Each structure stands twice: as C-alpha cells, then as structure tokens.
Amino acid sequence: MPPERDRLPWPAIGPVIGLTLGAVDSVVNHIPVLLGETGAARADRGPASQAAEFLSLILDAGWAWAAAAVLAGWLASRSPRPAAGPAAGSAGMLRGALAGALxxxxxxxxxxATDLLFDGGGWWxxxxxxxxxxxxxxxPxxxxxxxLIHRPGPIGTVAALVVPGGATVQMxxxxxxxxxxxATPVRLTVWLAASLTVVLIVRRHARRSPRRARAVPS
Structure with a gap:
C-alpha cells in the first residue's frame, strides 16, 4: 500500500473525478461541432464523430454519473491503516458521502462551464x-x-452491485x-461490462465467505 502522503487528499477526490467527468463529457458532445458535422444526420457522420458519439452515449448516461459518485465515495473512504472501531467506520462513511456530493x-x-466555452450564453x-x-x-x-463497498459480507456485495445493476436497467x-x-454497440458494451463486473463481484464474495466461516470459532 502506498504511503498516505502519496495519496490525493480525500477532499480533493470528488472534485477531481467530477471535473474530469463534466469537462470530458461536454468536450466529447461538441466534437461533431468542431468537425463541422452538426448539419449531417447522425448516421452520416464520419468515424471521429461516431467514436465521439459512442463515448457521449456512455458519459451522458445517468448510470455513468452515478458511478462517478460511487467511485469518489469508495476512494475517499479508504483508510491507509486498519480501522479503529466504529468511529473510524463512521468517519469513512461521512467522507464517502461528502465525496459523492462533491x-x-x-x-x-x-x-x-465547458458548454459555455463552446456555445456561449449563461451558466446559471x-x-x-x-x-x-x-x-x-x-x-451523498x-x-x-x-x-459501503468496503464492508465485508452481503452489505459490501450489494453496494458493489449498484452500478452494474443500474447500468443494465438503464439500457x-x-x-x-x-x-x-x-446505439447497439453502446448497449452491448454496457451489458457485457456490467455482466463481467457482476461475475467478478460474486466470485469475490464467494471466495471471502469460506474464509470468514473458517475464522469464526466453533
């Protein structure tokens, strides 16, 4: 595990993830504008615009923004040292909630703000x-x-399934x-990624369960 000083401070995790998502999403949405292809039908646009649309359909989706908040909460709640009782766990939950909101x-x-650079107009x-x-x-x-993904047992497993489950339902x-x-490539990609993620999560839970059972004294 890297030293604590080498990590991004937890209050910065949410803003860094949010800034990246928001700016990249807006830029990707404007690639057809930059290429002068906004007048063409979506199906008639060139390869660069098609690739941008693939990314845009993913980044514009609600599940992707939800995933950013979940990721921020997961990263911000990590502790470089073992948790010291309920207070440490509560602090991690609070950091996660704040990071998700940020x-x-x-x-x-x-x-x-990035839209404003391309389109003008007002921000508010x-x-x-x-x-x-x-x-x-x-x-939050x-x-x-x-x-909660850090929690052992069913709670952590269910929390980890929220993003792939949400992505599947939205598609x-x-x-x-x-x-x-x-449209079809995006749906297939999301479903495939969600399915693989679910398999990995369930396998992780299944491997941990026997270890926990052996650790419980009879």
Whole structure:
C-alpha cells in the first residue's frame, strides 16, 4: 500500500473525478461541432464523430454519473491503516458521502462551464440549477454506497452491485436513441461490462465467505 502522503487528499477526490467527468463529457458532445458535422444526420457522420458519439452515449448516461459518485465515495473512504472501531467506520462513511456530493456538484458545474466555452450564453440556467439540486440529493447516498463497498459480507456485495445493476436497467428502460449507429454497440458494451463486473463481484464474495466461516470459532 502506498504511503498516505502519496495519496490525493480525500477532499480533493470528488472534485477531481467530477471535473474530469463534466469537462470530458461536454468536450466529447461538441466534437461533431468542431468537425463541422452538426448539419449531417447522425448516421452520416464520419468515424471521429461516431467514436465521439459512442463515448457521449456512455458519459451522458445517468448510470455513468452515478458511478462517478460511487467511485469518489469508495476512494475517499479508504483508510491507509486498519480501522479503529466504529468511529473510524463512521468517519469513512461521512467522507464517502461528502465525496459523492462533491463529485456530482463539480461535474455539473464543469459540464455547463465547458458548454459555455463552446456555445456561449449563461451558466446559471434552469438545467444547471436542476442538476445541482439533484447532485445535492443523490450525491451523498451514492457516495455512501461507494463507502459501503468496503464492508465485508452481503452489505459490501450489494453496494458493489449498484452500478452494474443500474447500468443494465438503464439500457433496458432508457436505451440510446435508435437513430444513432452507436446505439447497439453502446448497449452491448454496457451489458457485457456490467455482466463481467457482476461475475467478478460474486466470485469475490464467494471466495471471502469460506474464509470468514473458517475464522469464526466453533
């Protein structure tokens, strides 16, 4: 395990993840604009725009933003030394919740700020306010979910399944637009990645369960 001083301070984890997600998402969405292909039908755009649309359909999805908050909570709640009782565990949960909120707040701010560079206009519009409020509401529970992944047993396993489960459900009930050539590749990619993730999580849980059972004195 790397020394604590070499790690990113936990208050910076959420903002770094959020800034990356928000800025990259906005830039990817504007690649057809930069290439002068906004007037062409989505299916008629060139390879670069198609690749950008593939990324855009993933990064624009709600599950991807939820995953960012969960990741922030998971990273921020890690401890470089063994937890010392309930207080240490509660501190990790709090760090995770705060990191999840910060990740979504900064991601929303960065997304609309980057849009402003391309499109002009105002930053403090209704969509910005709507998603900032959503970030305050959804960020803490998602960050807490990330922190709970560290817990042993069913709690940690269920928490780890939230993101792949959410991605799978979203591809079923809110699939990418059918007019996009990337709709089917995105759905298949997300389903494949989610399935592999679930298999790895279940295998990890199955390997840990016998060890815990042997550790319990008879």
């Amino acid at each position: 990740a979504l707040l900064v991601a929303t701010s960065a997304y609309y 519009g209704i969509p910005t306010r709507y998603w900032l409020i959503g970030s305050l509401v959804l960020g 529970p998602l960050g807490l979910t990330g922190a 079923l009930i809110l699939p990418p637009p059918a007019e996009s050539l990337m």
